[in-house]
Amino acid sequence: MKKAFIFDLDGVLCFTDKYHYEAWKTVADKLCIPFDESVNDRLRGVSRMESLEIILSLGDKTYSEEEKIKLAEEKNGVYRKLLENMTPSNVSDEVRRTLEELKSRGYKLAVGSSSKNTPLILEKCDLKKYFDAVSDGNNIKHSKPDPEVFLKAAEFLGLGSGDCYIVEDAEAGIDAGKAGGFTTIGIGCAARYEKTDICINTFKDILQTAV
Ligand code: BG6
Numbered sequence: 001m002k003k004a005f006i007f008d009l010d011g012v013l014c015f016t017d018k019y020h021y022e023a024w025k026t027v028a029d030k031l032c033i034p035f036d037e038s039v040n041d042r043l044r045g046v047s048r049m050e051s052l053e054i055i056l057s058l059g060d061k062t063y064s065e066e067e068k069i070k071l072a073e074e075k076n077g078v079y080r081k082l083l084e085n086m087t088p089s090n091v092s093d094e095v096r097r098t099l100e101e102l103k104s105r106g107y108k109l110a111v112g113s114s115s116k117n118t119p120l121i122l123e124k125c126d127l128k129k130y131f132d133a134v135s136d137g138n139n140i141k142h143s144k145p146d147p148e149v150f151l152k153a154a155e156f157l158g159l160g161s162g163d164c165y166i167v168e169d170a171e172a173g174i175d176a177g178k179a180g181g182f183t184t185i186g187i188g189c190a191a192r193y194e195k196t197d198i199c200i201n202t203f204k205d206i207l208q209t210a211v
């Protein structure tokens, strides 16, 4: 029996993905690069700089390292302004009740997110109290699909990857989980991905896994 759940943040626990979309769109529009939901889906789970590279590859100009850093900072500035509007009401009762139920069943819970803004989001949404460990973009060198963020989360919990489920909405996150030897649970986009071990429709379906 597994001992823990490691949750992706954006698109799983809360819906910051719409803010990522809005912030990247501001940058892409300025550069006259086409940007829509299908491009945004390719950025799920991917680090800020790698996301920027994907967007720039859709245009025809080349950019210096300094220009890229400025563009990424600009995106993050817009994104953090949007995050300021977040409150605990941005996390559904379904998510909160499921996390509480998992804790009461004795599971350890962790966050495994590529985002460097994880601490701000957890604070704004009053989510930190549910988790025994947080591994995020601030403690890793390689972003998903590399397994580092999840392996670190398991290490922070004092567990091995065989003890933990990963809950993800991104294909890159499922690939990261599989590469690290975890059992993966996919929701949203990741529930339609052929490599996902367990596909769920809605967050509380996790409870059927954790019997
Ligand atoms: C992930 C998101 O959680 O974090 C990605 O799914 C995002 O879309 C990545 O690019 C990095 O986020 P941040 O907050 O460090 O720019």
Ligand code: MG
Residues within 6 Å of the ligand: 008, 009, 010, 011, 012, 044, 045, 168, 169, 170, 173
């Ligand atoms: Mg995600």
